[in-house]
Amino acid sequence: MRSREPREYLLFFFTADFLSFVPLKNDFVTTSSAQEAYNAAGRDWLAQEVYFWGGLSMEGSHEGKSVDRRRFLAATCGGLLAAAVPGGANMRDSIAGAAPAPKKQSTASASAKRKIPIGVFDPVYEKFSLDEMLDKVSALGLEAMEIGTGGYPGTNHCPVADLLADPAKAKAWQKKFEDRGIHVATLSCHGNPIHPDEKHAERDKESFRRTVLLAERLGVKVIVGFSGCPGGTATDAQPNWITYRWPPEYAQMQDWQWKEKVIPYWKEAAKFAREHGIHRIALEMHPNFVVYNPRTLLKLREAVGEEIGANCDLSHLFWQGCDPVEVIHFLGKQSMLFHAHMKDTVFFPENEAKYGVLNFAFDTSDLGNASETFRAVGYGHSASLWKSVVQAYMDVGYEGILSIENEDPILTGEVGVERAAYVLKNVRKEILEG
Numbered sequence: 001m002r003s004r005e006p007r008e009y010l011l012f013f014f015t016a017d018f019l020s021f022v023p024l025k026n027d028f029v030t031t032s033s034a035q036e037a038y039n040a041a042g043r044d045w046l047a048q049e050v051y052f053w054g055g056l057s058m059e060g061s062h063e064g065k066s067v068d069r070r071r072f073l074a075a076t077c078g079g080l081l082a083a084a085v086p087g088g089a090n091m092r093d094s095i096a097g098a099a100p101a102p103k104k105q106s107t108a109s110a111s112a113k114r115k116i117p118i119g120v121f122d123p124v125y126e127k128f129s130l131d132e133m134l135d136k137v138s139a140l141g142l143e144a145m146e147i148g149t150g151g152y153p154g155t156n157h158c159p160v161a162d163l164l165a166d167p168a169k170a171k172a173w174q175k176k177f178e179d180r181g182i183h184v185a186t187l188s189c190h191g192n193p194i195h196p197d198e199k200h201a202e203r204d205k206e207s208f209r210r211t212v213l214l215a216e217r218l219g220v221k222v223i224v225g226f227s228g229c230p231g232g233t234a235t236d237a238q239p240n241w242i243t244y245r246w247p248p249e250y251a252q253m254q255d256w257q258w259k260e261k262v263i264p265y266w267k268e269a270a271k272f273a274r275e276h277g278i279h280r281i282a283l284e285m286h287p288n289f290v291v292y293n294p295r296t297l298l299k300l301r302e303a304v305g306e307e308i309g310a311n312c313d314l315s316h317l318f319w320q321g322c323d324p325v326e327v328i329h330f331l332g333k334q335s336m337l338f339h340a341h342m343k344d345t346v347f348f349p350e351n352e353a354k355y356g357v358l359n360f361a362f363d364t365s366d367l368g369n370a371s372e373t374f375r376a377v378g379y380g381h382s383a384s385l386w387k388s389v390v391q392a393y394m395d396v397g398y399e400g401i402l403s404i405e406n407e408d409p410i411l412t413g414e415v416g417v418e419r420a421a422y423v424l425k426n427v428r429k430e431i432l433e434g
Helices: 032-053 069-084 130-139 160-165 167-178 198-218 248-275 294-304 324-333 349-355 364-369 383-395 413-433
Strands: 010-014 019-023 118-121 144-148 183-188 222-225 280-284 308-313 337-342 344-347 372-375 402-404
Touching (some): 118 183, 118 413, 130 167, 160 167, 160 198, 167 183, 167 198, 198 222, 198 248, 222 337, 248 294, 280 337, 294 308, 294 324, 324 337, 324 383, 402 413
Parallel strands (some): 118 402, 144 183, 183 222, 222 280, 280 308, 308 337, 337 402
Antiparallel strands (some): 010 019, 344 372
16 A cells, blocks of 8 residues: 555635745645655756747747747646645656556567657647647647547537538548648547437437548548447436446346447447448547446457457546556557547545545546546656557557547646647657667
């Protein structure tokens, strides 16, 4: 069991010009481990200040890029806050700490090292127009995008109906990306097509069908989504996520779900995709859906066919105890790696020790009692861990992109995208030049 540190709390004072941190307990900077985390966070802050104001640029970034003060403050406060939340001094593999050695790390020959494109998932830019978003993505030097076409991601930057109705519009839409050197790599329609509410299910089924047709038109080879989750019985009105097969009625419900809802739907969906030239349906292993880990994904693939594969989002697997490199190699050997979300998870050991891992925070107001939360890449686990992840994708011959999905409650919006891109581009460069 990991040792527990005293709780540390901070007050945050925001003004138009500055953000200051006021410790409420002096033991934040008197315990040696907390002091070390605080100092590491300070070094990170200084490095980022040099980066922003000293003119240092990321690999592929544009010279003369300006960053306003609000974005600067949002980006640089992350390291200090990471050290200040409960248990932060002992955060597992935080940006201030070292990552555990992966169980398996192979080395690829120079000829096997593919420069995997780094991209971003578009919902993070929901407040911006298509052209504004593309300008921002281009300024970061990113090479690809994952675009929402329905379901939970929405269609903020992709008028699906218009593009299906008019081939010329579809071509013009795609050209906007190409003109900036950005590849539309995947279309995403995360939803619940087996929801017990028939209207909800039909809406998401239709979203999937239209996404398949649009992918066929655009020449996009990968569609991303969720497996969905039905009710536990034919009369349920809401989904029932069952992960534990006891008492016996839960095993009965789970068997009914897979036999009557999950497998029949996905056989039909895979057939439709196959008929339209789409052979890669990348399902995100996600809690509250029937496919939530590699084993359940493999179960569905064996029942449905090789069209079913993974959107490997490690942020949902870290808290389940999965080793990221082992997962990538396992899925790679099964030819199941179709897509990859780049998102991190940070753990707060003090709370994890008391409450376990099923205690997630989605908002900063919940961090005080949380066991874990999402972070931008490199702010939950160290850069060395992420280097081993990128190396593993290269080793198994992954053909997709590294798609940044930012759901960091601290480094929100495009700030988190920029931080994640910085880490990923640098570790990729180290591997390719090493």
